[in-house]
Each structure stands twice: as C-alpha cells, then as structure tokens.
Amino acid sequence: MTRAWHITDITDAAQARITTARLAAAYGVPPLERARLAASLGAQLRLCLAKGGTWRLTVEAGTASRATPEAGEGVLHAVLTPSRDAAAAGEPPWRVTVPCPEAVPVADADVAADDPAALAEALLGADEDTALVLDRLTEQENLVEFHREELHQTNQGVVALHAELDAAGRAQREAFAAERKARTEAENARRRLTFLADASAVLTASLDHHEIVRRLPELLVPEYAASVDVWLFDQEGDRPGPAHAAAAVVAARTGRPQYAAAHPGGLPGVDDQPPSALAPERPLLCIPLPTRQAPLGVVTLSPPGERWNPDDAVMLIELTRRASTAIDHAQRYQHNRDIAETLQRALLTELPAPPGLGLAARYLPATHGLNVGGDWYDAFRQPDGAVIAVVGDVTGHGLRAAVMMSQLRTALRAYAVDGGSPGRLLTRLHTFLHHLQPDLFATAVIARFHPDDPTLTWAAAGHPPPVLRTPDGRVRTLDAKPGAMLGIPLKQEIADHTVPLAPGSTLALYTDGLIERRALGIDPGIARLAEALGSFGSAELESDLEGSADGILRPLLSDSERDDDVCLLLCHTRGSG
Structure with a gap:
C-alpha cells in the first residue's frame, strides 16, 4: 500500500497529517510511536509551508530491510519530497520509518477535507495519542523522581557511611595513638621500676x-x-x-x-x-x-x-x-x-712473756654482723710456774656469747689458781657452763707448758686439734680423741694428752673460723694450716713470732669475706742456745 499527497497549503498539510496518523493507527503502529510520527511530520509540514511551493508526501507500508536487526517485520515509510524550487536549492527529502506490527490496509483511512466529523474524530484521536504520551511521560517522570529519591537516599546513605567510616577511622587512629601512648608510658614505668629495684639492690648491698x-x-x-x-x-x-x-x-x-x-x-x-x-x-x-x-x-x-x-x-x-x-x-x-x-678487744687480755716461751696471738672478727663473737684466747701462769695457753669458742654471736666467753675465761683463771691439768680444767669448765647457761655450748683447747718438763700436756673439748711443728721442720696434728663440747647435758671427764716437746717447737692453737670453709669441711683447712706452719724455719719463728703469725694467716684468709671469727695462738718454745 502506497499513499501520496501534494501539499500546497495548510489544509493539504492538515489532511496529510491526519491521514498519516490514521494509517499508522490502522497498521498497528504503537500510540507512542504514532504520536512521535504525527508530531515530527507536523513540524516538518510547517517548515514546508513556510518555504512555499508544492511538496509531495508519500506513505508506504512494507517490510524492514534484511540488514537491520528486526528484518522481516512490517514498517511504515514516510517520505516528504521538497518542491522543485526547494530541491533546486539543495533541500534533501525528509524520511521517517516506524514499525507497524499489523500491516493491514484500511480503506477508509483517507479524510475528506470538507468532512467536519472526520476531522473532529482525527483531532480527538490525536488528543488521545497525546494524552497517552503525556501519561507515559508522567509515568517516566514519576519513575525518574522515584529513582532520583532512591539515588538521593542512596547518596545520603553513602555520605552517612563515609561519615561513619571516617569517624571509625578517626576513633581507630585515636585508639592506636592512646595505645601507643599507654604502651610507651607502661614501658617507661617498667624501666623506672627496674632501675629503682636494681639501684636499691646496689645501694643496700654495702654496709659502708x-x-x-x-x-x-x-x-x-x-x-x-x-x-x-x-x-x-x-x-x-x-x-x-x-x-x-x-x-x-x-x-x-x-x-x-x-x-x-x-x-x-x-x-x-x-x-x-x-x-x-x-x-x-x-x-x-x-x-x-x-x-x-x-x-x-x-x-x-x-x-x-x-x-x-x-x-x-x-x-x-x-x-x-x-x-x-x-x-x-x-x-x-x-x-x-x-x-x-x-668491747671484743677489751675482753682479750695481753699475752704474758714467760721465760723460754714465745707467744703471739691474732684475733680477726667476722666481716658480717656486729662482730661480737665467742672466740677467745688467753695465756697466764699457774702458781707452780707452768703457763696455760687456751683458745675457746662459745657458740653463737652477739653480746650474750661475748659475756659468756668472758665468764669462761674468768672461771678458767680461777680454777687454774688451784692447779690442775688441762683435762681437769676443761672438766670443771664443762660443769660450770652446764649449770650456768644450759642452752649455751663452747669448745676449747688448753695446752700446759712447764719450764722444768720437756713434755706438752694438752686437752680438747669439741675443738679442732692443735698443730705442732717440731724443730726439725716436721708438722703433725695432735688428733688424740678430744672430749665432747662444754656445756652439753652429759657428765664427762675430759682426759689429758701428752707429747714430747723439744726446744724450738711451735704449737698452733686456733678456732674453726681459720680452717673451715663452706662445703669443704675442716680437714683440708687443717692441712693448709700445717703446710703454712711448716713453711717457716726455726730461726724465723724464734726471731719473729709475730710476723710468722701474720704469714700463717695470709694464705689461709685470702678471701676478704668471713662468716666467722678467726683466732690463732702460736706458742714457741725457745731453743737452749
């Protein structure tokens, strides 16, 4: 089907527009496309009338080209050919193509120019199409407004989310900063406490x-x-x-x-x-x-x-x-x-200088504590001319031990006035201490030198054995069985022991502080004392007994720290020459 119109005036243009719209409706062109076709054609026809001349409008129903995506479907072609003058001026034809699913020819599509009813019907149909377009436009506007609001809400959510993320990031950064600050403060506090503890230990380690x-x-x-x-x-x-x-x-x-x-x-x-x-x-x-x-x-x-x-x-x-x-x-x-x-020095008496016997004593207090101990030495003459030399050790430290040591020394001197051998004197001291201080104990060793007797008489009560150096340089330990400690709840008679004593002999009496070391016992210490005593010659002992006492102490007390008092008494019988 092909329709054609010559358009010279406004009436021709209106009739052509109405007929084209009705043809489009008859061929099933959708209202929206039909309205677009009519509006576009109307605008073009107004331009043609303005330019003047006779224009030709051709409307043809056919099928789409095979090259198009919708090839084979029905279409409606509209071509507006310019007038001779417009074509000479280079005006190109105007073309438009719309789909028409129902390609059914309609016989009464033409509209008479003088038929008011047909014109009114065509006008109302155009209004219907326009109203439909407007409804569609309203729907689209509402849809656009809905999507705009949805987009606005989404944007608001995104903005709020960004604000929350920013606040969370800021809070996290502040938390990290606070954590770093707290960690730094804790580390500084730990460093100060560690320094304070270490420095306190250093300061309290010394008593100077x-x-x-x-x-x-x-x-x-x-x-x-x-x-x-x-x-x-x-x-x-x-x-x-x-x-x-x-x-x-x-x-x-x-x-x-x-x-x-x-x-x-x-x-x-x-x-x-x-x-x-x-x-x-x-x-x-x-x-x-x-x-x-x-x-x-x-x-x-x-x-x-x-x-x-x-x-x-x-x-x-x-x-x-x-x-x-x-x-x-x-x-x-x-x-x-x-x-x-x-006080300790005041309790230790000066040694006598009897003929034929040299005496030298050393007392060193412990380096720990108040240095008031129970170690003591003494030497004095008996009425018969004999010399008593004694070294003792009261258990414990403090003023009580020192007072007990002083009482024992005084008691020994009192008992010695009546005479008596070393064993007898220790037995009496044992009884005295047991009744005077039942909870205190003591050890002691007594040696008796008589100028008319070349024999040494000695006795010990729980005390380390004396060490004797003979004139020929040999050193021996007088290890005869001693009595038990003084003051223990046991009745005992402490025996005397004798040993020949040639002129030039040296006897060492001492307390356990000189020889005893932790975890070693006393035997190695006695061996070191014997070695130190044997290192001196008879002439040196004869001429400088005091220096010899210092020389004996030096190797035995190489460490400066002592847990116990040290007492040493050297007794040297002078040679006949």
Missing part, C-alpha cells in the same frame, strides 16, 4: 656509707641527672664545708624536696624556689635524705636535659629515700661495729 655515697652518682649520671652532689651533715663537723644552694638548705630545714629554677617545675610533692645563686643558669632538684628523726643530708641534682619528667622526679625522690635508709643502716652498723670491736 661512704661506698653508698660514692655509688649514688654512678647510678644516676648521665641518664637521670647531669650531676649529683651528696651533702651529709655529720661529715663536715665544725670544719667549713663547700657552699650549698639555698634550696638545699631549705630542703634540709623542712625535710621536703625543693626545685630551684627560673620557672616552676610542676613536680609532684616538690616545692618551687628561685634560681640558685650558685648556678642560676641550670635547675636544681634538692632532695633531703629522710630518717625517722631528722634528715641525714641533702642530694642535689641537675637535670640531664632542660628539666625533669614528673615521673622521673617521683622515682628520684623514692630512690633518695631508699639511699637514705641504706646510709642510715650503714652508719648504725658501723657505729655498733666499732662498739662491738672495742
């Missing part, structure tokens, strides 16, 4: 307060202080000492730490003071050395940098408190040790 004062700067410089000055009050006495900062004087007077600087330090528990006139350019932290009565002194420190961290200052104050306790204990220990040593 001079050593503690010396070690304090070594511990603090350079990590926690650039310089350390320790001012002990009782060291200077009436002598003029070095000048001290005013803040140190205030700390000594008030017992509170003071901080002297141009700006407040903000240190907990520390009072602020003006800069020191001695060092106005650097801050000073003056910490008193507290005790229960009054400060021992003041420690003045300068910071390793511009100022101290408050936590470091707290640690320094605590360390100074512990150093003060260590110094106080060391001073008290030294004071009591001096008293104890003075």
